[in-house]
Structure formats: structure tokens, C-alpha cells
Amino acid sequence: MKLVISIIHDDDVKNTMDTLREEGFFVTKLSSTGGFLRAGNTTLLIGVEDRLVEKVMSIFERCCKSRKELTTIETPYGGVQGYVSRPIEIVVGGATVFVVDVSEFRKF
Numbered sequence: 001m002k003l004v005i006s007i008i009h010d011d012d013v014k015n016t017m018d019t020l021r022e023e024g025f026f027v028t029k030l031s032s033t034g035g036f037l038r039a040g041n042t043t044l045l046i047g048v049e050d051r052l053v054e055k056v057m058s059i060f061e062r063c064c065k066s067r068k069e070l071t072t073i074e075t076p077y078g079g080v081q082g083y084v085s086r087p088i089e090i091v092v093g094g095a096t097v098f099v100v101d102v103s104e105f106r107k108f
């Protein structure tokens, strides 16, 4: 068995969770925050049989889009003691997915 941990954009959550549920997967949704943007995102936990991991991957591929987002970075300004904010564009997502071996799975 595997635990699929996936970090996705909040805007993709409904479609992704609906599709996972329609395909018979059990899902736990956690609210999370990206360390770089310091913005909200969503982490999904899905326990699955090994043979179904690729099916889960294809759902993420289908339902999660990558997006361009604007953020600012601070860079030192000239010889003066100060910083200037500079906008940069970054590409976020579709989905960042980790697949972890599960040594034991029980429900009581």
C-alpha cells in the first residue's frame, strides 16, 4: 500500500476531490501553507493499493493546472542600508506529489 501526499492549488480542490471520490478513493484534505509564497494551498492524503497509484496520478494530471503567480522579492539597494521590492513571476503547480510506502494500515 502507498500513501499519496499531494499539494495542490486551492482552486483545483473541488474538481480533484469530486473526481477522486467518484473513482472510489478515500481522501483527507488538509489546509496547508507554501513556504515560499506564504499563501494557502491544499494537501491531500490518499491511501491506495500500489496498483492504483497511477490512476491517482492521472487524476492529478487531469484536474490540476499550473498557474503563473506574481510575488515580490527583496534585494539590497545600492550602497545604502536598504532593500527594494522587485516583482517576479513564478509558475506554481499543477500538483506536487509524494508517494510513500505504508508499512501498516488498519482501521478500528
Ligand code: 2BA
Pocket (backbone or CB within 6 Å): 007, 033, 034, 035, 036, 037, 038, 039, 041, 090, 091, 092, 093, 094, 096
Ligand atoms: P510554495 O512553497 O509557496 O512555492 C510556490 C512556488 O514558488 C513553487 O511552485 C515554485 O515555483 C516556487 N518556489 C518555491 N520554492 C522556491 C525557491 N526556493 N526558489 C525559487 N522558487 C521557489 P511549486 O514547485 O509548484 O510548489 C507548489 C507548492 O508545493 C509549494 O508552495 C509548497 O507548498 C509545495 N512544495 C513544492 N515542492 C515541495 C517539496 N519539495 N517539499 C514540500 N513541499 C513542496
